[in-house]
Amino acid sequence: MGDEDIVEPEVHVMQISNSFRLGSPEVFPPSERHVYLDAASVGLTHKGAAQAISNWQNALAEEGTIAFDEQAEVNCLDNLNNAMSELFNATSDDIAISSSETILMQSLAWAVMPPKGSKIIATDVTHPSTIYPWMRVAQNTGAQVHWIRADGRLTIDPDELEASIDDSTSVVCLSHVEYGTGQQYDLRRFAKKAHAHGAILVVDATQSAGQVEIDAATGVDAVATSTYKWLCGPFGTGVMYVSAQLQKLNPGIVGWRSHKNMWDFQADRLELPDNAKRYEFGTMAYGTAFGATESIRHILDTGISKITEHNRRVSRRLIAGLEDLGAEVLGPQSDADRSATVAARFPGKDSRDFAKTLKTANVIASLRRDFIRFSPHYYNSIDDIDRGISAIKASL
Template sequence: MKPLVPTADFPKRDDFIYLNAANVALMYEGCRTAISDWYNDVAFNGSNNFNELAEADVFDSIHDLAAQLFNVNPTDIAVGSSATELLSSLAWAIAPKKGENIISTDIVFPSTVYPWQRVANATGATLKLAQCKDDYLDLDDIVKLMDQQTAVVCISHVEYGNGQVFDLKKLSDAAHEAGALFIVDATQSAGAIPIDGKTGFIDALVCGAYKWLCGPFGAAVMYINPELQHNLEPGLVGFRSHKHMWDLDPGRIEYPDTAKKFEFSTMAFGCARGLEASISYILDIGVETICTHNRLLTDQLIAGLIKQNARILSPVNEKERSAIVAANFEGYDSAALVQKLKDQQVFVSLRADTIRFSPHFYNTKEDIGTTLDHIDQLLITEK
């Protein structure tokens, strides 16, 4: 199989087999150089080049690029340091009240619900988590929890553990029918699965950079539907929150009339430059192309694992599968298998006694074939 991208874009990818994008993806080389260029400039020149004007405009191109990624308007994008930070600010802005509830799932990544839990602890709102049964979360079980008191439905587009993909339109319709906001954590999908925000069924979306976007730790984006953003006062504020950030008048805050109101402080700006390079790179390749490539890899992986009598815990049907494949082997210790694979320079994650494989577009069919060969051997030696 011809690699989708040149090795120069991921210089170390041939040194080992890396099937761990759901944890931290390999970083795109253009991202790495953008980050170090920015830090070198500030280290050597202080704010001579990264001056007040540059700092004020620093997120402009990410607004444009993330808007293309999610098919929304640049004015509806905010940049922050992590998905959790942006979601926390949003959760405090929405602040569901006593008597209201927030809905998610009991297999969601903690950061997708903890911000809501923290707000609920302060306001008296309650959190309701739909239960995963037999390694699968039935969408109807999320919908059944919704009632007229539901203020927010906040889910992860792709569950980090089993890779289940949720039907955003169906959940959004149900949430809106209940009068609730529909908020999506796209950290495990952006860059790997197309997301179309234009239809307006997503009220807000957060997304970190260091997984499927092949970007850095330290940068993230949030989309907020314009109808929602105008009514919100951000939970986190700082000098950047004022619409003319260099006014520096501590006596008042007038927020920008866009999602920028959620940008409040300095941050590791080099990481923002890196994220900019990564999103641009992903857009050039095309998310559809990446999704198709990853689908071929996981087809091969799933077929191979099934032949090895693995128990596949991820959905394998067309609509609900992603590039995350969780599996285990009866009679084998998953932790030991993950460690033995690592000894063979194959990197995967251990999640709740399962092996989580997460190949991405820098991987090839040869990577998957070699991984399956190693597993074949381990199933003999580790019995």
């Protein structure tokens, strides 16, 4: 075959337009009105989620228990349970639903009761709701919180974190993604180390569920999340995965829903379900569970790896833009150690005043401690970031 016979293959490089939003404006209409970079505070709510909640509430207002009978109250969390088992690569038996991350974590902490003298490992940049439940129980049992301190850029050294896990450790309690800087931890690594020392790894996924993969097969022992941030659902719903081992413990919070047959109403005994549902204890704003199901289904249909990839592309653009403006970007540098959340300080600017200025310029971000936190999600485009960077530049 002569050279003239060689046919060059046609290479199609897929060009993603800068206006592309993975979560479309039909589903997230405000994404076109604002430069909304605040999912780490409250994600834009999926339109279908908001609708599902009001449908349920309106039906209840019109028909009471005709619309929501006893069987419906038993089954009303099933669809959310299925969606979350899929998201966490777990089984339906491993999932408990309640009204927030905090309440589920609190119940778990009292169930685990880290013993006197044992070490609960946490970072000093974790969210209060991740660790307060464990601190509260430690006050009673005599366990100690061992803090891993961040450096000046608010970064935790994962090697130091790993090295601190030893035979005196009972619980490693991490926020999968730190609320401030977006630092992300390798759950497999810390589950393995914790288990090697007879400890458990308990994870708050409120800043990660919906933006990065969470897989129960990493060996994590418990994962709890609220649904109003990266899952784009409502306030009022929390979900927790618990391993088979933790499904045998006695939950810290119990109520009528805790009994195997909740409609039994015999108060002189309590038989807990043999699965994670033992952490479900009472009524909640059930409509929010219908809403959360809608938004989580949309995330599953879109694909979590596509969301991670899209968000990474967008947040890289944001980091580059901020650095060009001379901002100090906090947290780890490498993609592997960070999520889409980006924290920055602007030299010579008071972050509190600057956050207000940005809001006036329709760049929606949050002041946290002494920095500004930007958190783009799958409904954002590169164009949003460019608009945001221009607005920031004009405000400096």
